[in-house]
Amino acid sequence: MQSKLFELEWGGKTLVAEFSDLTNQANGSVLLKLGETAILVTVVMSDRISGAPYFSLSVEFEEKFYAAGAILGSRFSRREGRPSEAAILSARAIDRTIRPLFDQSIRHEIQVCVTVLAIGEDDPDVLGIIGTSLALGVSDIPWRGPVGAVRIGRRKSDGEIFVNPTYANRADGALDLEILVCGQDGLINMVELAGSEAQEPDIAAILNASCSLHAQVEQWQHNIINEIGVTKQTVLGPTYPSEIANLYVAQFQDRLFATIFSDQPGKDHIQACAREFVTLVTEAELDHTNAATYFTEQINQTLHEGALLHNKRADGRAFDAVRPLFVKAGGISPILHGSGIFYRGGTHVFSALTLGGREAAEQIDTIETQDTKKPFMHHYNFPPYSVGETGRMGGYNRRMIGHGALGEKALLPVLPAAADFPYTIRIVSETLASNGSSSMGSVCAASIALMDGGVPIARPVAGIAIGVLINGDEYRIMTDIQGPEDEYGDMDLKVAGTTVGVTAMQMDVKVAGVSIQIMAEALEHARIARLHILESMLAVIPQPRDSISPRAPQISVLQILPSQIGLLIGSGGKTINKIQNDTGVTDINISDDGAVYVTGVGDTVALAVQRIQQLTKTYTVGEVVEVTIVKLTKFGAFAKLDDAHEGLIHVSELAPYYIEKATDILSEGEVVTVQVSAVQDGKIGLSIKQYNPEFAASKGVLEVKVKN
Numbered sequence: 202m203q204s205k206l207f208e209l210e211w212g213g214k215t216l217v218a219e220f221s222d223l224t225n226q227a228n229g230s231v232l233l234k235l236g237e238t239a240i241l242v243t244v245v246m247s248d249r250i251s252g253a254p255y256f257s258l259s260v261e262f263e264e265k266f267y268a269a270g271a272i273l274g275s276r277f278s279r280r281e282g283r284p285s286e287a288a289i290l291s292a293r294a295i296d297r298t299i300r301p302l303f304d305q306s307i308r309h310e311i312q313v314c315v316t317v318l319a320i321g322e323d324d325p326d327v328l329g330i331i332g333t334s335l336a337l338g339v340s341d342i343p344w345r346g347p348v349g350a351v352r353i354g355r356r357k358s359d360g361e362i363f364v365n366p367t368y369a370n371r372a373d374g375a376l377d378l379e380i381l382v383c384g385q386d387g388l389i390n391m392v393e394l395a396g397s398e399a400q401e402p403d404i405a406a407i408l409n410a411s412c413s414l415h416a417q418v419e420q421w422q423h424n425i426i427n428e429i430g431v432t433k434q435t436v437l438g439p440t441y442p443s444e445i446a447n448l449y450v451a452q453f454q455d456r457l458f459a460t461i462f463s464d465q466p467g468k469d470h471i472q473a474c475a476r477e478f479v480t481l482v483t484e485a486e487l488d489h490t491n492a493a494t495y496f497t498e499q500i501n502q503t504l505h506e507g508a509l510l511h512n513k514r515a516d517g518r519a520f521d522a523v524r525p526l527f528v529k530a531g532g533i534s535p536i537l538h539g540s541g542i543f544y545r546g547g548t549h550v551f552s553a554l555t556l557g558g559r560e561a562a563e564q565i566d567t568i569e570t571q572d573t574k575k576p577f578m579h580h581y582n583f584p585p586y587s588v589g590e591t592g593r594m595g596g597y598n599r600r601m602i603g604h605g606a607l608g609e610k611a612l613l614p615v616l617p618a619a620a621d622f623p624y625t626i627r628i629v630s631e632t633l634a635s636n637g638s639s640s641m642g643s644v645c646a647a648s649i650a651l652m653d654g655g656v657p658i659a660r661p662v663a664g665i666a667i668g669v670l671i672n673g674d675e676y677r678i679m680t681d682i683q684g685p686e687d688e689y690g691d692m693d694l695k696v697a698g699t700t701v702g703v704t705a706m707q708m709d710v711k712v713a714g715v716s717i718q719i720m721a722e723a724l725e726h727a728r729i730a731r732l733h734i735l736e737s738m739l740a741v742i743p744q745p746r747d748s749i750s751p752r753a754p755q756i757s758v759l760q761i762l763p764s765q766i767g768l769l770i771g772s773g774g775k776t777i778n779k780i781q782n783d784t785g786v787t788d789i790n791i792s793d794d795g796a797v798y799v800t801g802v803g804d805t806v807a808l809a810v811q812r813i814q815q816l817t818k819t820y821t822v823g824e825v826v827e828v829t830i831v832k833l834t835k836f837g838a839f840a841k842l843d844d845a846h847e848g849l850i851h852v853s854e855l856a857p858y859y860i861e862k863a864t865d866i867l868s869e870g871e872v873v874t875v876q877v878s879a880v881q882d883g884k885i886g887l888s889i890k891q892y893n894p895e896f897a898a899s900k901g902v903l904e905v906k907v908k909n
Contacts, residue, residue, distance in 0.1 A: 207428065209421045211363035212351070212414065214323075216421075218335055218718025220429060232330040235365075237321025242332035246342045246751040247310040247433070254493060256305045262292035262329060263316040269568040286602055291315075291326040292372040293603050295333050297709040298383040298391040302345040306438030306494075311342060320568050322367040327352050331418060332384055334675030341434045345713065347422035348390070349415025350383040353407050357397065364414065368569070377401065380410040385419060388714025392694075397614045398702030401728055405721040414715070439491035442790035445482055449499060453478055459683065463508050466524075466547050468684040469589075471500060497693050501689045508670045508677045522700060523681045523730050524663070526646075530653040530742040538750045539654020543646035545734070546683055547636030552646035553629050554654040556753040559790040561625040564722035577616060578627045580641050581605035587635045601905055604640035605801030606632070611644045611697035612651070615659040622657060623756050623798055637683035644697045644705075649738060654753070655746035662704055663734040664697035667723040677909060680730050691715070696727035700735055708797050754787060755806045756798055761817040763795045769817060776816070784809040816845040820885055824877045824894060830867050838863040840875065840887055848885035854878060856897035857890050858904035866900040
């Protein structure tokens with residue numbers, strides 16, 4: 202085995218890249234390590250042209266169970282199955298970082314495979330981006346890299362900044378701001394942010410700081426590529442006969458400009474013009490192989506010229522204008538626990554809220570996280586009819602997972618603490634019509650559904666997408682991008698937040714990157730638009746409903762001693778199952794700290810809580826209790842305190858003087874008042890004489906005086 206190592210001191214740790222013949226059939230590969238985390242990245246470009254009329258890039262992020270040093274999976278299958286949500290999100294981050302640096306005219310299939318070989322305290326997703334950049338850089342695949350990537354976190358408690366924070370640094374909401382930033386040469390081309398209402402200037406400052414960290418890892422990659430990289434392949438782009446260009450200039454150039462800037466939303470009218478162009482090229486018996494691609498390039502160029510030279514926007518809006526809004530809370534059916542409808546122009550989203558008990562939480566079991574409960578879920582759907590198309594229904598794709606996770610990230614900071622609202626929360630956002638940024642529409646609709654369902658969120662969250670058109674040093678920022686601006690624009694910056702600050706952000710580009718100046722301006726445009734949207738939402742539903750839906754399950758929380766957990770569960774679950782069956786509650790869930798969550802409908806919850814309280818009640822010495830005599834013996838009487846506890850009234854505790862036997866003053870079934878005299882090892886001692894010294898005398902049993 203031949204190998205060569207390269208090291209970089211970066212962010213307080215050593216980054217190690219190893220190049221070898223381990224995967225010598227791939228166009229390029231690298232084994233990358235940071236601490237105990239190790240990944241293998243391979244890149245391959247097919248020899249044949251795919252035949253698809255688009256650039257075909259796929260990124261796979263493979264999480265191997267052995268990487269965690271554990272045998273995972275279900276008990277029925279110990280093999281890896283489909284990628285986890287975390288793996289899909291990591292793959293999307295890599296894809297969105299590297300894609301704009303390819304020549305989009307390439308028609309050979311390119312596949313990136315990132316395999317997590319070992320996982321330590323460092324997240325492999327940043328390594329995945331850098332490793333992909335290195336593997337592409339040393340390969341013969343045409344690519345305009347390398348790129349840098351870094352995650353920056355800010356600790357909530359003291360504001361300390363972490364470069365590539367570990368899992369421990371990020372655990373349990375320890376960070377109030379976390380940003381994954383990628384880019385090259387001082388430009389930004391991919392961002393993922395989660396924040397607890399972060400301020401825009403703070404975000405811009407961290408983006409700026411990330412560029413210097415990028416520069417270190419970029420220069421390191423340049424040095425490696427210069428030393429061991431190979432010559433890139435030459436891939437010819439599409440060619441266009443001069444007759445096609447002549448036909449376009451003569452019959453479609455002015456017409457396309459008028460079509461794009463006809464003040465119509467969407468892109469159906471533009472696509473109709475494109476189809477007509479291809480038809481005329483075909484009828485003229487010209488080579489129409491790349492006619493559609495040629496026309497697409499003209500749409501892109503015309504959209505830029507219209508904005509930058511003529512100050513025009515496709516649908517006629519001002520560049521900082523938000524499309525018309527419509528908000529509705531509830532009104533679908535009382536069966537739903539909450540619902541919201543949100544329109545922003547031609548993008549229409551419906552969100553439904555469902556509340557459940559702790560048993561409804563999603564179980565997370567991946568190489569990163571094992572045996573973890575996820576009590577909040579936001580799922581996003583994008584059916585084909587939302588864009589006027591037919592297609593396969595059911596299931597979900599990577600885009601749906603990505604948009605759902607973005608909405609989840611945006612809403613999480615405003616949700617109530619589990620101690621205040623112990624429910625599992627699931628929101629499903631259905632994109633019913635789409636004309637740009639349905640993901641941010643889902644954030645708005647989901648916020649409305651939460652408030653309609655009586656979930657006591659801190660504040661509603663709204664989202665907006667900001668675009669930009671760039672030509673050299675000139676650029677034009679666009680608020681609330683739609684249709685052709687989304688497809689042909691140079692940036693898609695999605696920003697979600699409250700009236701206080703930003704809770705989530707995601708950016709990808711179609712150019713090499715955008716400057717910090719553009720990012721800062723775009724964030725300000727997003728803030729202004731977000732406040733406008735929130736004003737419309739609050740006008741319809743100014744605060745969460747006073748109570749949750751009567752159709753939602755009721756949850757009561759009570760605390761028992763951790764030592765009583767076994768008592769409540771019983772042998773083989775016998776006790777807890779009996780309480781659940783007798784009362785009809787849906788679920789009784791016990792935490793390790795002794796918190797008991799009882800979920801059910803109607804009076805069942807109160808009945809179960811009463812049973813649990815009786816079972817786990819702790820009696821204290823001196824406490825006065827009314828008891829029922831259940832058994833008499835020579836040495837005293839056993840008395841029932843409640844359904845779960847019995848105590849002993851010893852014969853010496855019957856009266857302040859000698860009583861020969863308990864039957865002299867007590868009978869089975871009799872109810873008497875006693876005082877707790879002793880509690881030890883689960884046994885309870887009771888006393889009549891301490892509470893009522895005259896009890897025996899009242900029964901006619903007097904003290905016998907013995908004569909000397």
